[in-house]
Each structure stands twice: as structure tokens, then as C-alpha cells.
Amino acid sequence: MHKALLAAAITATIFNSAMAFADSETETIRQQLDALKKDYEQRIQALEVRLLKAEENTQQANTKVQEIEHTLAQNNVSKKASFGQNNFNPAINVILDGQSANFDNDPEDYELPGFALGPESGLGEKGFSVGHTELAMSANIDDKFYGKLTIAVAEHEGATEIELEEAYIQTLGLGHGLTVKGGRFFSEIGYLNKQHSHSWDFADAPLIYRGLFGNQLIDDGLQISYVAPTDTFLQLGAELLSGHRFPAGGRTNGVGAWTLFVDLGGDIGIEHSWQLGLSHWRANDIEDRQSGGHGHEESEVETPSFSGDSRVNAVEFVYKWAPNGNPKNQNFKIQMEYFDRRETGDVTMLNSGPPVETTGYDGHQKGWYAQATYKFKPQWQLGLRHDRLSSNNTGSDADVLGEAGLDNEGHRPKRVSLALDWLPGEFSRVRLQFNKDDSYEKSDSQFLLQYTMSLGSHGAHQF
Amino acid sequence: MFNWLITKIGLAVVLFSLCANAAYAQINVFACEPEWAALTQQLGGTAVKVFSATTSQQDPHHIQARPSLIARVRRADLLVCTGADLEVGWLPLLLRKSGNGKILPGQRGHFMAADQVALLEKPAVLDRSLGDIHAAGNPHIHFDPRRMQKIASALSQRLIIIDPANSALYQQNQQDFTQQWQQALKKWQQTAKALHGTKIVVSHNSWVYLEQWLGLIKVATLEPKPGIPPSSAHLSTVLTQLKRNPAAMILTASYQNNQAARWLEKKTAIPSIELAFGPAKNETLVQWFEQIVELLVKVRA
Missing domain, CATH: 3.40.50.1980 (Nitrogenase molybdenum iron protein domain)
Incomplete structure (x- = not known):
């Protein structure tokens, strides 16, 4: 029994010590493991940080590369410096214009009873003809002035004529809304007068322009205009003119004619815009203004000559509509003008007599036109125009008045025109126009097929 | 009757213009296109009064020099347009008719966005048979937000030059814009x-x-x-x-x-x-x- 107890004690001791021994060994291993784990965790963490940094660096590098690529792309297309004598060439523009016309009546017989026609007021030729070919050059002269030159070449009775249509300078940025123009220019009277004929909506001038101005009033002089600082457009202006050219004439020094004009305009919403203008033209002491009278005259034949005072009042109104204010695809325009001219003086028939035929003259001529154009497709436009004139001229000698073409013969000139325009691009136009023309007693049907093309610099989109 | 009318209108104009000159505090900006109007409004804030000549419904190539636009250019202190011939049909006419020296080319009030960045598609040959091409390159630059950022910085500088009294405001607005724009740009690119x-x-x-x-x-x-x-x-x-x-x-x-x-x-x-x-x-x-x-x-x- 004792032996057994001892054995048990020994066994227990051994076991216990063995257990104690085993315990300490596990502890060491655990510690080692822990250390290892810690070490690896630290390393992984460090690696993670490095990875993150590397990723960030890549991203930054990528952005940089993108930026550089973008800059490079920009540099590839950036401007190159250029040298040469032609860098400062003015804007050059050529208008080519031609037509084929067919008239029922002989165009040589054309007249406007009650209106003594000036130069270039005829119908033009039957068949094919080249119209006004224009060459225009314009540029800023320096920081103060802008200049423009327009030369028109036209065939007139078999001879090629070169006409100086415009040659003017104009101030740039004078400030306070002021602009001064000097030289030869289109007068601001009326609406169509200040536009080039090739930008008109019909191939020919309204009858009242033909009757009063010989199609268009151009003169040499000075123009001053002022735009008011208001939201509604308001422009006031005046012109001092030489008065050398039809429908003035004869004065050699000083101011032969002058004008005053007021224009108002604005928008109603985004789609509608309008302009209303009043203008006044006056020429006192006109001497020897010659006109054609009946038909074409040679120099030896009697020619009417007017001396006296002349004044014209005009009203113009334009309204335009475009869906969303975007006229490119579709637009509509109404345009109306009214002119009233009063003259007092004498009319003499040159090369008449002896005795020379002459009469006191008290003239009153007036007329209007109204037109509408509708651009129904980006390349097609339809236009309708109606013209009406009347006159009431009196004189001391009715026979002389009649010979001078100033007797209205009891007729009121009128005309209806219809035009269809094909606009292939911004710079070309082909037009077919029909006129039912009752300018004089014998009614005339006129067909015109016209092309107008613009080469060179981009033209201006006038209102 | 006619002369009487002219005299009356003349008098009315003189009175009118005297009144109109009294209210003058903000910088009058004439923007040719709505994107430049929006940009100028954001950069100028309360210091500017912006007018946009067109909406996004209007083709900027084909605008007419309407009387209302002449009246607006007349009073503008700053013109913000695309340039590169996009407005060639109407802007030169507005400038000539307005009688306003402040916004002519070369002046401080003449800001063309296309002058601030390089353009793509500059044609090697200029011939109208190729259609309506632009000699300076494609002008529709406002569709590149990176170019827009460059233009914004240049425009902000211009506002400071024109109106130094409000430079702190313009600088602040530009910083805000840049921050907002860069953030948005990141998002859009994503x-x-x-x-x-x-x-x-x-x-x-x-x-x-x-x-x-x-x-x-x-x-x-x-x-x-x-x-x-x-x-x-x-x-x-x-x-x-x-x-x-x-x-x-x-x-x-x-x-x-x-x-x-x-x-x-x-x-x-x-x-x-x-x-x-x-x-x-x-x-x-x-x-x-x-x-x-x-x-x-x-x-x-």
C-alpha cells in the first residue's frame, strides 16, 4: 500500500513536472508566433502603404500625361507666325450679277407719266445681259477710321461704264454713339436706299425709287449720326451733300442738298423685330437738272431741265419674324415705304426753239410700295410686291409740261411683282421674277431670271 | 408737320439720354452667345449686367445686325464673344454702327474667347466650295470644359482690368468657379x-x-x-x-x-x-x- 502511494506520488510529481515543462514550451512558441505575426502585420501594413502610394503616383502620372497630351494637341494646331506684304490686305468682295429679261412691250418705250426719269432709270435690255458687277474693298484704316470703296461696272447703251458707287471713310469708336462718315455714300433716306441693290429682294427698284432718284440716291458729302443710349434703338442723323448728282444737280460750290433722318427700332420678344424711319431730303437752288423726258434722247434732241427747289419726305417701316428668332431656316418680312416730293421752279426744254420753251413748275409726286417675303425653306424664298405712284404737277404752260413728261396723262402708275428665290448657300442666289407693270398706259408683262453671286470676304447681315 | 415731328423727337431724345446716363454702376456686358453670358454672370456676379444677343435656339452664324442689338452694343463696356469668325456676318456691323469705342478690337472691352485657346480643325485650304468653313479653325470651343476653364481665367483677369474696384469680388468668384468646375469635371469624366x-x-x-x-x-x-x-x-x-x-x-x-x-x-x-x-x-x-x-x-x- 505504501509502495503504491509512493509510486503514485512519484508519478504525480513526474507528470506534474512534465506538464510544467510542457506549459513553458507552449508559452515560448506562442510568444514566438505572436512576434512573427506582429512582424508580418507590420510588413503587410508597410506594403499596403507603399502600394497605395504607388497607385496614387500612377494616377498623378496619368493625369499629368493627359494634361501634357492636351497641351501638345493644342500646340500642334496653334497659330504660326507669318510674314509677307499681303498680310494687311483689305476685305475684298466681288458681286457677279446677270439676268435674262423678257418684256412684252419695247423697253425703249418705257415711261412713268408725271415723273421725269433720270439716268439709269430704264428697264434695261431684253435678253441676256450682265447687270451691276461690283468690286468692293474695305478695311479698318487704323484705330480711328474705317474705309470702303465700291466700284460698279455696268454696260450702258453699248459702252462699258465704270462708276464710283461708294468711296467713304468713317470714324471708328468716336464714342457717345457718334459716327461721322465722309466721301461718297448711299444716302440714309428711305430703307432700301442705304442697301446695295444686290441685297434687295427684287431684281428691280420700287417704282418710286425709279421715279424720284433714278433707282438710288448717292451723293458726296458728310454724314453724322448718333445712336442714343437707350434699350430701344434710336438713331438721329444728318447729311450735308454736294447736290451734284441726280435728283439735285448743278450746284458747284457749298452744300447743294441735305438730309435729316430718325430711325426707331427694337424687338418684341425673341421672334419679332421692327424698324420705323422718317427722313427728309432737301435741295434748294437746283440748277439745270436734266432728265430723259419721253423715251431716249440724243443730245441734239430737246431735253427737259429743272431749276428750283426740291424736297422729299419719306416714311419707312420694316417688320421681321423668325421662329425662335432663328432666321436661317425660316423667316418672314414686311417692308413698306412712302415718299412724297414737292418741287417749285421752272422747267425748260433744252435745244428747243427759238424761242426756248419754258414753264413755271409746281410739282407734287408721291408713291409707295409694300412687299412681303417668306423664306419657307432654308433654300427657298417667295416675295410679293405692290407699287403705286401718283402725281399732281401744274405749270404755267401745260404743253411744255407734257413734253417734259411731267403730265400724268390721267394715269396712275402701278405694278405687281412676284419673285421666287433659290438660295443654294449664303453666297449665291438665283431668282425668277414676274412683273405685271402698269407704269404707263400700255400694260407690260415682264419676266426676269437673275443670278447674284458674292465672292470673297463674308458680307454683312444687314437688318 | 414733318419738321415739327423731327424737332419734337429730337428734344425727347436729348431728355431721355440725360436720364439714361444717371444710372451707371454695373459693368454692361454684351455677350454674343448664351454660354459666354452664363460664364460672365458667374464670374462677375453682382458687379455686372449681362445681355445675351442670342439664345441656344438661334444659329450664331446667321444673326442679323438688328436695331435692338446696335442699341445694346452702344452701351456695352465689355463684349464677350466667341470670335474666330463665328459672328463675322453681324458683329463687325454692330461695332461700326454703335459708335462705341470701348469695345472695338484691341480695346480692353473686346474679349474673344477663341483668342484665349488653340482651335481644332484649322483648314489648310480656304475655298468656299468646301462650304462655310472658318479660317481660324472650328469656333464651337465651348464644348470643351478644359478650354472653358482657360477662358474663364482669362475673362476673370479681363474683368479685373476693366473694373479694378471690384477685383476682390472677381478673384473670389473665379476661385469659386474653378473649384466647382474642377469638381464637376472629375465627376463628368467618371x-x-x-x-x-x-x-x-x-x-x-x-x-x-x-x-x-x-x-x-x-x-x-x-x-x-x-x-x-x-x-x-x-x-x-x-x-x-x-x-x-x-x-x-x-x-x-x-x-x-x-x-x-x-x-x-x-x-x-x-x-x-x-x-x-x-x-x-x-x-x-x-x-x-x-x-x-x-x-x-x-x-x-
């Missing part, structure tokens, strides 16, 4: 990743900068030549081409005639979308761009 390599058909060549930015690939143009309306012959060529090699969408600007695009959509089932060519009234550039990116991504998905 969203628009899906668009990279997308094939598109365009009505007019007005999207080159958007194509470059988003990596879109233009496979066909509906206009046979820039500015020339699509002909039926040209459209049928495009149709055959698309049947062989389809695109994902057809893009049309809000001011363009979308008849041809709609026709093609019917024939090919390729979705045609109309993108606002500039921000609407009171819309910011960020809002406008966001809409465009979102619409493109949505149509692509």
Missing part, C-alpha cells in the same frame, strides 16, 4: 467613361471639341458641306454607310433643323438627340454641361 469610343453621326460639324473631350468618334455628317443643308442624295449615302457600320446616336444642335436627323432615325433606329447648344436663360454652365453628359450617357446605356 460618368462619361462609358462614352469613350462611341460612334456618332452629327448634323453640322459643331461637336469636335465634345468629341475630343469624351473620345466620341464621328462617323458621318448630315450636311454634305458645312452650312449646306443635307441633300437627299447625300442622306442616302449616309444611310448605306450606317447600315454597314452603325453608330450609337445622331447629334443635332438645338437651333438646327432636325428633319434629316429624324428621317435617319426612322430608317436606322439609331436614336437622334437634340442637345442644347448653350445654357438656357438663368442656367449655369455646370447645370448645362451636366444635362448634356447625363443625356449622352443615358442614350448610350
